[in-house]
Amino acid sequence: MIAQMTLRHIPNAVGNGLRIRAKKDGRSLNRAAIELLEQALGIRDMDAKKRDLSRLAGQWTREECQAFKRNTRLFEQIDAEVWST
Numbered sequence: 001m002i003a004q005m006t007l008r009h010i011p012n013a014v015g016n017g018l019r020i021r022a023k024k025d026g027r028s029l030n031r032a033a034i035e036l037l038e039q040a041l042g043i044r045d046m047d048a049k050k051r052d053l054s055r056l057a058g059q060w061t062r063e064e065c066q067a068f069k070r071n072t073r074l075f076e077q078i079d080a081e082v083w084s085t
Contacts, residue, residue: 022032038044060068 018029018032018036021036022029025032027035
């Protein structure tokens with residue numbers, strides 16, 4: 001992996017477009033640039049480590065979600081004896 005790369009004389013339209021894309025997608029400027037380069041080159045690093053929980057989104061059924069909430073309700077309680085001032 002190339003640790004770092006410097007690009008010079010980036011046209012304003014390109015720089016502005018990249019900033020807009022990064023902000024719209026909620027990504028860093030660096031991540032947005034890498035993803036656009038991968039897309040333009042027709043490559044994707046399928047082995048890249050994901051840093052979010054998107055693979056888990058929408059995986060629970062309604063019943064599983066309700067059971068989780070029911071079983072973790074205890075963690076919302078405050079033990080006044082322990083936390084008294």
